[in-house]
Amino acid sequence: MNFKEKLKSNKFLITAELFPPKGTDISSFLMRAESLRDLDAVNVTDNQRASMRTGSLAMCKILLEKGFEPILQITVRDRNRIALQSELLSASVLGIENVLIISGDHPSAGEYPSAKPVYDLDVLQLIKAARTLETGIDLAGKKLKGSPKFCIGAAVNPAATPNDLQVLMLKKKILAGAEFFQTQTIFDAAQYKTFFDKIKNPNVKILAGITLIKSPKFMQFLQKLPGVNIPIKIQERINSASDPLSEGIKICSELISDLKTFSDGVHIMAIGMEEHIPNILSLQ
Amino acid sequence: MILTIKKSDEEILESLKGESAVFIIACAGCAVKSHTADKQAVETISKLLSDNNIKVLGIEILGAVCNTQKAQETLSKNINFQKAKTILFLSCGTGVQAVGSFSDKRLIAVLNSAAIAAVEPSYSKFCSVCGDCILSYTQGICPKTRCPKSLVNGPCGGFVNGKCEIDPAKDCVWVLIYEKLKQNNALDKFLNRFIEPR
Numbered sequence: 001m002n003f004k005e006k007l008k009s010n011k012f013l014i015t016a017e018l019f020p021p022k023g024t025d026i027s028s029f030l031m032r033a034e035s036l037r038d039l040d041a042v043n044v045t046d047n048q049r050a051s052m053r054t055g056s057l058a059m060c061k062i063l064l065e066k067g068f069e070p071i072l073q074i075t076v077r078d079r080n081r082i083a084l085q086s087e088l089l090s091a092s093v094l095g096i097e098n099v100l101i102i103s104g105d106h107p108s109a110g111e112y113p114s115a116k117p118v119y120d121l122d123v124l125q126l127i128k129a130a131r132t133l134e135t136g137i138d139l140a141g142k143k144l145k146g147s148p149k150f151c152i153g154a155a156v157n158p159a160a161t162p163n164d165l166q167v168l169m170l171k172k173k174i175l176a177g178a179e180f181f182q183t184q185t186i187f188d189a190a191q192y193k194t195f196f197d198k199i200k201n202p203n204v205k206i207l208a209g210i211t212l213i214k215s216p217k218f219m220q221f222l223q224k225l226p227g228v229n230i231p232i233k234i235q236e237r238i239n240s241a242s243d244p245l246s247e248g249i250k251i252c253s254e255l256i257s258d259l260k261t262f263s264d265g266v267h268i269m270a271i272g273m274e275e276h277i278p279n280i281l282s283l284q
Numbered sequence: 285m286i287l288t289i290k291k292s293d294e295e296i297l298e299s300l301k302g303e304s305a306v307f308i309i310a311c312a313g314c315a316v317k318s319h320t321a322d323k324q325a326v327e328t329i330s331k332l333l334s335d336n337n338i339k340v341l342g343i344e345i346l347g348a349v350c351n352t353q354k355a356q357e358t359l360s361k362n363i364n365f366q367k368a369k370t371i372l373f374l375s376c377g378t379g380v381q382a383v384g385s386f387s388d389k390r391l392i393a394v395l396n397s398a399a400i401a402a403v404e405p406s407y408s409k410f411c412s413v414c415g416d417c418i419l420s421y422t423q424g425i426c427p428k429t430r431c432p433k434s435l436v437n438g439p440c441g442g443f444v445n446g447k448c449e450i451d452p453a454k455d456c457v458w459v460l461i462y463e464k465l466k467q468n469n470a471l472d473k474f475l476n477r478f479i480e481p482r
Contacts, residue, residue: 103435106432106449106450108432108450117432117433119433119435120481122434122435122436123440124438125436125481128478129481139481155441159444160442161443161446162446162462165439165443165458165459166441168438168471168474169438169439172438172474175475175476184441226452227441227442227449
């Protein structure tokens with residue numbers, strides 16, 4: 001069963017994400033990937049945090065060759081409509097069907113604050129463009145010789161306030177053609193349930209994003225990110241743990257157990273600590 | 285109006301290297317409202333020039349430099365303008381080019397054209413002159429200009445407590461639009477309206 005078929009099943013889906021190397025040495029990337037062998041799909045980020053890395057498409061193709069099911073992340077930050085449509089066709093030619101379409105972190109958050117932010121299309125427009133390509137024509141109305149097929153995902157942030165505006169955007173992305181969602185990081189299952197109850201939809205799967213807290217220092221970094229809300233109880237557990245990493249693994253595992261009772265699945269963002277994902281999942 | 289901001293003295297002097305005399309054109313339209321071509325601004329630039337041994341041959345304050353025909357009429361009667369080889373502009377970039385369209389003189393821009401902005405009580409960049417207005421669909425607020433990602437179909441996930449993730453001091457423009465949509469019972473319309481790429 002591929003990822004698209006799994007989205008139609010009742011399976012609790014587990015995905016994770018990998019970031020490409022900064023440079024041409026892919027050995028660490030491949031090693032981290034091995035820890036994700038048993039997952040339903042693996043996202044590859046697209047110059048995340050607006051910092052320059054090897055391309056998502058190249059790394060997705062390598063994952064595909066190694067027997068993984070990749071999800072190509074595409075941001076609308078760095079490419080205009082010509083390059084975005086071309087990237088989608090390239091993905092399809094390479095056998096990559098799953099794409100996660102996101103706006104991407106603004107250049108001002110990254111290594112190149114003066115880089116030109118492109119945003120020629122927005123997320124809704126690119127989702128629709130991908131659906132248009134599937135019908136055999138492009139945005140200029142030109143006929144394609146051979147048309148692609150996609151499984152399209154998008155992002156939603158449960159912590160964005162006013163919350164109802166995110167609910168509305170999720171609905172709008174579904175209308176545009178999104179089939180699955182991966183959320184920004186959450187730490188509070190009960191709080192997420194309130195949001196999930198507002199957004200759950202029988203036609204799409206929504207995977208809750210979770211992050212492994214590896215140290216008190218990393219937790220401080222996370223807390224500075226917009227909209228990240230770590231409950232005091234979790235903060236205390238990490239701060240007082242003799243082994244914060246194993247406490248973080250436990251917290252992740254407990255969160256997944258809670259999410260299993262109502263969520264469609266989880267998306268694990270281990271940010272370089274992917275080797276611990278099998279451990280997180282074995283504690284279930 | 286077009287918001288203009290004065291360039292640094294270093295940049296102005298760099299562009300004036302080798303010049304010994306200039307004629308100044310100041311715009312009484314937008315630039316005056318930006319306080320970049322008012323009396324004080326003219327005095328400031330005149331002082332910078334005299335401190336650097338550059339003679340001011342004359343000053344013409346035009347109602348709006350971008351009115352090419354009027355500018356040409358007025359300047360053709362000004363002997364000092366005719367004599368000058370180099371013209372210094374306290375105007376936006378359009379003013380510089382309007383004069384350039386009928387004059388072969390050397391043109392020096394003193395100001396940067398920063399934005400189409402509202403003035404008072406503060407300068408607010410409201411319009412990016414894209415030539416394709418969507419304000420009728422966005423409650424009169426332009427997300428193309430005021431959202432750092434220029435998202436026209438709704439916000440990203442980066443708003444927290446109504447503030448923009450790029451600049452937490454600023455309201456997320458989509459939250460402002462959302463509040464108006466709510467007030468005007470237009471949320472359903474927003475959900476079902478898709479703004480095509482243009």
